[in-house]
Amino acid sequence: MTTAALWTDAQVEADPRVKAVFDDIRAVRKSDFVNNFWRALANQPAVLERTWSSLKDVMIAPGALDPLTRELIYIAVSTANGCSYCIHSHTAAARAKGMTEAQHGDLLSVIAMASQTNALVTALQVPVDPAFIVE
Template sequence: MGKTSAVAARSATVRLVDEQGASGKVRQIFDDIKKTKNLDHVPNFWRVLATSPAHLELIWGQLKALMHPEATGRTSKLDAKTREIIALAVSATNGCSYCVNSHTTALRKQGVDSETLGEVLAIVALFNGTNSLADGYQIEPDVLPPVE
């Protein structure tokens, strides 16, 4: 038998926090997410995390500091596009379709075209394969970075 419509319509394993009804710390964080990420709505990921305001605050603080350091008054050695490419690569490797879509959207907003996305994903696929080979063969590292 096929999936029931209730399962197909469900968007998470918990009820998402209503963006309009959010208050207190959650409201502050939701507003900061929209401002920092230049969005007109709070994405579902954050609405799910808001079921635990402390967890929402922790994850948003980490993400804001690393992915949007300029918003925290910090300068990053990596530009915004590079940070998003890394996020996309890890998300693709981990098989997170939510994150792949989110980071692909962010890269598209930065002007990244389909050919560039294809190149990023080809590199991801290449290194997932070569990493598996090196790990499977248990090759001893012999190309070592200098210690600073």
């Protein structure tokens, strides 16, 4: 199911603005495969450009966190937000970047732990300790 048509390669080829983004995705990822997220975003070229540009900066460019750690954080957020597509695609990405079963187990454990303490703290409305506040 979807609320917008997924662009085929033929449609992409016929639209220079969309084609430029798809070409860059393929070049940066060194793969011909372009997943459905970009094919749905192709309906909105400005959103497509802005999203891919940010994604390159945030997830692919060198940074202070290694690429696998960034994927684990991405999965954690996507799980809390209940985004099925995102969990599928980024769990696959994490595995492609070397996530082991033991690391997946730890990721699941931390997500479950945080989810339950988040709920307890919220139900109890615990006030923030002064020690935790940045001046």
